[in-house]
Amino acid sequence: MDVLDLxxxxxxxxxxxxxxxxxxxxxxxxFVAAFQTMWVVTGRxxxxxxxxxxxxxxxxxxxxxxxxxIVQEFQFGMNWSDYSRFVGDVFGAPLAMEGLLAFxxxxxxxxxxxxxxxxxxxxxxxxxxxxxxxxxxxxxxxxLAANAWMQHPVGFEVDQDTGRAVLNDIGAVLFQNTAIISxxxxxxxxFLVAGTGVAAVGAWFLMKNRQIDIFRPAIKVxxxxxxxxxxxxxxxxxxxxxxxxxxxPMKMAAAEALYESTTRAPFSVLTVGDVSGENATPILExxxxxxxxxxxxxxxTVEGINELQARYETEYGAGNYVPNVxxxxxxxxxxxxxxxxxxxxxxxxxWRYRGGRNxxxxxxxxxxxxxxxxxxxxxxxxxxxxxxMGRQPWVVFGQQLTADGVSPSxxxxxxxxxxxxxxxxxxxxxxxxxxxxxxxxxxxxPETVVEDPFKDAQSNDKLYFAY
Amino acid sequence: xxxxxxxxxxxxxxxxGYFVLDGFDLxxxxxxxxxxxxxxxxxxxxxxxxxxxxGNEVWLxxxxxxTFAAFPxxxxxxxxxFYLAFFVLLLALxxxxxxxxxxxxxxxxxxxxxxxIAIFIGSALPAFLFGVAFGNVIGGSPIEPLPGxxxxxxxxxxxxxxxxxxxxxxxxxxxxMTLLIFTTHGAIFLALKTSGEVRESARSLIYKIxxxxxxxxxxxxxxxxxxxxxxxxTLPMVLVAALAWLGAIWLTRAGRDGWAFVLSSTTILLAVxxxxxxxxxxxxxSSIDSAFNLTIDNxxxxxxxxxxxxxxxVIMTPIVVIxxxxxxxxxxxxxxxxxxxxQPMAGRSDDRxxxxx
Numbered sequence: 001m002d003v004l005d006l007x008x009x010x011x012x013x014x015x016x017x018x019x020x021x022x023x024x025x026x027x028x029x030x031f032v033a034a035f036q037t038m039w040v041v042t043g044r045x046x047x048x049x050x051x052x053x054x055x056x057x058x059x060x061x062x063x064x065x066x067x068x069x070i071v072q073e074f075q076f077g078m079n080w081s082d083y084s085r086f087v088g089d090v091f092g093a094p095l096a097m098e099g100l101l102a103f104x105x106x107x108x109x110x111x112x113x114x115x116x117x118x119x120x121x122x123x124x125x126x127x128x129x130x131x132x133x134x135x136x137x138x139x140x141x142x143x144l145a146a147n148a149w150m151q152h153p154v155g156f157e158v159d160q161d162t163g164r165a166v167l168n169d170i171g172a173v174l175f176q177n178t179a180i181i182s183x184x185x186x187x188x189x190x191f192l193v194a195g196t197g198v199a200a201v202g203a204w205f206l207m208k209n210r211q212i213d214i215f216r217p218a219i220k221v222x223x224x225x226x227x228x229x230x231x232x233x234x235x236x237x238x239x240x241x242x243x244x245x246x247x248x249p250m251k252m253a254a255a256e257a258l259y260e261s262t263t264r265a266p267f268s269v270l271t272v273g274d275v276s277g278e279n280a281t282p283i284l285e286x287x288x289x290x291x292x293x294x295x296x297x298x299x300x301t302v303e304g305i306n307e308l309q310a311r312y313e314t315e316y317g318a319g320n321y322v323p324n325v326x327x328x329x330x331x332x333x334x335x336x337x338x339x340x341x342x343x344x345x346x347x348x349x350x351w352r353y354r355g356g357r358n359x360x361x362x363x364x365x366x367x368x369x370x371x372x373x374x375x376x377x378x379x380x381x382x383x384x385x386x387x388x389m390g391r392q393p394w395v396v397f398g399q400q401l402t403a404d405g406v407s408p409s410x411x412x413x414x415x416x417x418x419x420x421x422x423x424x425x426x427x428x429x430x431x432x433x434x435x436x437x438x439x440x441x442x443x444x445x446p447e448t449v450v451e452d453p454f455k456d457a458q459s460n461d462k463l464y465f466a467y
Numbered sequence: 468x469x470x471x472x473x474x475x476x477x478x479x480x481x482x483x484g485y486f487v488l489d490g491f492d493l494x495x496x497x498x499x500x501x502x503x504x505x506x507x508x509x510x511x512x513x514x515x516x517x518x519x520x521x522g523n524e525v526w527l528x529x530x531x532x533x534t535f536a537a538f539p540x541x542x543x544x545x546x547x548x549f550y551l552a553f554f555v556l557l558l559a560l561x562x563x564x565x566x567x568x569x570x571x572x573x574x575x576x577x578x579x580x581x582x583x584i585a586i587f588i589g590s591a592l593p594a595f596l597f598g599v600a601f602g603n604v605i606g607g608s609p610i611e612p613l614p615g616x617x618x619x620x621x622x623x624x625x626x627x628x629x630x631x632x633x634x635x636x637x638x639x640x641x642x643x644m645t646l647l648i649f650t651t652h653g654a655i656f657l658a659l660k661t662s663g664e665v666r667e668s669a670r671s672l673i674y675k676i677x678x679x680x681x682x683x684x685x686x687x688x689x690x691x692x693x694x695x696x697x698x699x700x701t702l703p704m705v706l707v708a709a710l711a712w713l714g715a716i717w718l719t720r721a722g723r724d725g726w727a728f729v730l731s732s733t734t735i736l737l738a739v740x741x742x743x744x745x746x747x748x749x750x751x752x753s754s755i756d757s758a759f760n761l762t763i764d765n766x767x768x769x770x771x772x773x774x775x776x777x778x779x780x781v782i783m784t785p786i787v788v789i790x791x792x793x794x795x796x797x798x799x800x801x802x803x804x805x806x807x808x809x810q811p812m813a814g815r816s817d818d819r820x821x822x823x824x
Contacts, residue, residue, distance in 0.1 A: 070561070084535065088540070095536060100784070104529070112797060166771070421558060
């Protein structure tokens with residue numbers, strides 16, 4: 001493999017890995033904030049116990065999200081220096097804003113939250129987790145605005161002398177529809193991921209007949225949030241796909257493996273055979289749905305891969321402008337399918353535990369509970385793999401090919417070393433993280449908690465919390 | 468003043484902020500096996516930086532992001548040029564960050580010992596590598612246009628050396644300087660933030676490594692004068708930095724921990740500022756031909772981006788400094804071994820997780 005392929009593998013592996021922790025962080029922090037708020041408002045101990053329980057899981061997850069995020073910021077320069085040179089004027093701005101507005105906020109206030117239980121009055125301490133939550137959300141916004149610019153570059157012109165993109169409208173970059181919709185879609189999907197996670201953990205405790213009074217509210221809150229998020233994900237996803245058809249029609253054509261332009265295009269739920277070729281056999285098809293997703297009308301015409309390829313060749317010159325069709329095709333389906341399974345499970349869980357019930361039978365429910373702890377997370381990951389792979393061969397759509405963005409000064413040996421190094425260390429850390437998460441789920445919520453750590457600290461010299 | 472100048476200063480400010488703040492975090496991590504003779508002492512040290520280290524590290528991320536936004540060609544050439552060094556740096560920062568959070572998550576001494584090694588290596592390597600990177604930026608590294616490209620366009624300037632070219636005598640000297648200065652700075656922070664055994668051992672260590680750090684730093688910084696664009700300004704800055712350092716050691720002896728910390732921070736501030744003043748208007752020096760230097764003019768973003776980013780920086784930086792400063796106020800209490808709860812993570816016995824064994 002050459003530097004380009006190795007760098008793509010490395011970016012893919014490290015980004016997919018990083019993005020396992022991100023949606024959990026983006027969603028779970030609000031659950032922790034909400035449970036703590038419920039504790040402060042109602043004074044009921046079970047909410048404090050839930051805060052501590054999910055807070056601990058949140059922090060185990062957050063730690064890996066932070067450190068793998070540093071790699072992301074460095075990699076643009078390390079492996080994609082020609083990309084960085086071309087886009088820095090535009091792309092660097094939201095990245096720097098993310099640091100100044102978001103990273104400082106989340107890191108500083110999480111430090112205050114973790115260690116501040118006995119150092120801050122109850123309500124001030126509560127405010128710190130809200131500040132951290134706002135920080136994580138701002139961070140998502142800026143990085144998604146930067147990514148949206150790669151999908152649909154706006155607010156710039158290319159300097160003819162230097163060949164570099166030059167920003168001329170920051171408002172367009174930060175607030176174009178691609179950025180806004182991608183933010184709402186990603187946030188609602190993150191709530192879906194975290195919501196099913198919270199509810200599934202709660203259901204696990206009820207099935208084990210442990211700490212029932214504490215975890216019953218977790219099921220309800222988690223499942224209701226999941227259902228609302230599922231509606232939001234569908235609406236934003238629908239808007240997003242229509243925007244995508246206008247801005248990146250090739251991605252949508254690849255998502256359906258649609259080679260020839262078609263009116264009343266069907267959406268195939270499942271196919272057998274060769275999805276990359278033209279001779280796949282659909283086994284379940286919904287007539288007109290692809291046309292509806294793409295154009296808003298069941299009779300609309302969807303452009304096929306072959307037409308688009310021909311059009312791009314006239315526009316950008318000879319080359320292959322077709323992304324990897326099997327990956328986009330299956331990524332798209334896994335995204336939708338796994339997300340919707342999470343929503344369906346939530347309905348089931350709400351029904352099963354309605355009105356204080358706690359049925360002990362149900363192997364299928366137990367099995368599906370374990371599955372939804374991971375399912376939606378794999379779904380959101382598949383969605384991003386689809387989004388990024390579907391943009392290929394471009395790194396900045398219509399402006400720079402991925403092959404032109406790679407660093408000219410690094411060698412294949414360099415990238416082999418880092419690729420193997422990152423993969424090994426990430427693999428080991430993943431094992432450790434999963435073990436810890438499982439350990440702390442099994443440990444359950446604390447049996448007893450200090451009523452008011454801040455007041456208590458006046459008469460107690462020991463730190464309330466210490467590593 | 469032109470925005471490129473403003474951004475050169477802002478990047479310098481971000482690096483100074485990073486080195487002053489994460490400098491002591493890294494130092495504490497390096498001192499973990501040296502001053503932390505038992506687990507209780509190690510926990511005192513870790514908890515002294517626990518609430519603040521992550522916020523401090525953000526200064527690095529913002530310095531990186533700001534360099535990308537304001538000087539994309541500097542960012543691109545440096546990060547791709549110092550590829551393997553930055554890879555090692557990243558691995559170190561990953562292990563270190565995870566270690567702080569995970570070391571107390573299992574009740575096992577061997578588990579903790581392993582994470583303590585991660586903290587030590589994850590702190591010592593960055594402390595050294597940051598100096599090495601700066602040494603190469605200032606002292607020059609083999610930068611030239613790619614063969615067959617327009618030599619007048621700085622977008623073609625790339626690093627032409629390999630990993631071992633980075634380890635030249637000057638950059639190693641700068642690396643040893645940052646390693647020793649941060650270690651001492653960490654000890655000075657511990658003297659300020661702890662009481663009892665940890666504070667006493669930190670103080671006696673300052674007398675031992677403080678002077679050694681001074682000698683290495685003076686050698687490295689005087690050597691750096693040979694690359695300085697304006698020795699008349701940078702040399703006096705270096706001399707004042709050295710005086711502040713001696714003052715820090717002397718004030719430690721006098722028991723004025725707070726002022727000692729102010730002075731060691733001043734040393735770092737002046738030393739880094741002197742390096743940047745000596746570098747201006749270059750941002751990366753080419754050892755092949757000064758025509759291939761990356762400068763604030765040929766490596767920067769256009770005026771519009773710099774204007775936008777200046778507004779963001781001018782509004783946000785003071786706000787960040789205020790709330791980070793508040794954090795230090797909230798956690799102002801000195802920590803001692805007697806204050807550390809028996810059960811890590813769990814406060815007091817009434818908040819302990821039930822064992823499920």
